[in-house]
Amino acid sequence: MAQKVAVLGTGKIGEALLSGMIRGGWAPADLLVTARRPERAAQLRERYGVDAVTNAEAAAAADTLILTVKPQDMGTLLTELAPHVPADRLVISGAAGVPTAFFEERLAAGTPVVRVMTNTPALVDEAMSVISAGTHATGDHLRRAEEIFAGVGKTLRVPESQQDAATALSGSGPAYFYFLVEAMTDAGILLGLPRDKAHDLIVQAAIGAAVMLRDSGEHPVKLRENVTSPAGTTINAIRELENHGVRAALLAALEAARDRSRELASGNG
Numbered sequence: 001m002a003q004k005v006a007v008l009g010t011g012k013i014g015e016a017l018l019s020g021m022i023r024g025g026w027a028p029a030d031l032l033v034t035a036r037r038p039e040r041a042a043q044l045r046e047r048y049g050v051d052a053v054t055n056a057e058a059a060a061a062a063d064t065l066i067l068t069v070k071p072q073d074m075g076t077l078l079t080e081l082a083p084h085v086p087a088d089r090l091v092i093s094g095a096a097g098v099p100t101a102f103f104e105e106r107l108a109a110g111t112p113v114v115r116v117m118t119n120t121p122a123l124v125d126e127a128m129s130v131i132s133a134g135t136h137a138t139g140d141h142l143r144r145a146e147e148i149f150a151g152v153g154k155t156l157r158v159p160e161s162q163q164d165a166a167t168a169l170s171g172s173g174p175a176y177f178y179f180l181v182e183a184m185t186d187a188g189i190l191l192g193l194p195r196d197k198a199h200d201l202i203v204q205a206a207i208g209a210a211v212m213l214r215d216s217g218e219h220p221v222k223l224r225e226n227v228t229s230p231a232g233t234t235i236n237a238i239r240e241l242e243n244h245g246v247r248a249a250l251l252a253a254l255e256a257a258r259d260r261s262r263e264l265a266s267g268n269g
């Protein structure tokens, strides 16, 4: 019989994963979802043809449980779930910050737990999902997690000690690029371009740069140097970025995100 997977707390990330799994060929009959509100459960049933059940029913029926509630809601969910999760279930947490030990302490002894930090480009199959094993998770459990998340993009295994840093870089990462696009589009307005044209120019620059970063094999410094002509336009912009401390701001920003991920470890934010 096919493995059954349940997504518990199907919000933005849970739905991104669910939709990716279905695009990747998972049969809706092998997938279950849970949601707090009945209207949300009905919406998920309607959109994906999956069964929406209670958390306890999901724990009884599915081989793999993927928990995608907010870190602050994880303790409550685990209190509700713990009596219903047999120790042979694979429990995957998608929450920022919360360590595998938090789950292991609350679930039956020996329950395998895998921690995954994915990101919203899962919606377009371009996620990066960073995967770590808890104490009782074997190579097979890691492979099962990889099989699920490979459907929505790339996967990378790291020791759990690197998860807070990975969350700062990769989980939150797309937001930094959206922020830059938003700011550069405003700059286009400042320079007199209509908003829609400024948006298109910056988005295409971002896509072109991203594809070159991924495919050219060149270091980012070399790629930037290739754009930066002597006494040209780009170096004037770079001087202003350095004058305004953008590099230092990025170092501080990612450190702050890493620190917040560490704070979320207690599961009560």
Ligand SMILES: NC(=O)C1=CN([C@@H]2O[C@H](COP(=O)(O)OP(=O)(O)OC[C@H]3O[C@@H](n4cnc5c(N)ncnc54)[C@H](O)[C@@H]3O)[C@@H](O)[C@H]2O)C=CC1
Pocket: 008, 009, 010, 011, 012, 013, 014, 034, 035, 036, 037, 055, 068, 069, 070, 071, 073, 076, 077, 094, 095, 096, 117, 118, 119, 120, 171, 172
């Ligand atoms: N949004 C993002 O870019 C990323 C989020 N994450 C992680 O994914 C998790 C979810 O984040 P989002 O999807 O953004 O949040 P969200 O708020 O969209 O989704 C969480 C869902 O869980 C539901 N929920 C809460 N308690 C529940 C319970 N006891 N039973 C059933 N459903 C319950 C809520 O109603 C909500 O729909 C968080 O732990 C976050 O750290 C990870 C990577 C990226």
Ligand SMILES: O=C(O)[C@@H]1CCC=N1
Pocket: 096, 167, 171, 172
């Ligand atoms: O901001 C957050 O806490 C979540 C986790 C990573 C991305 N979004």
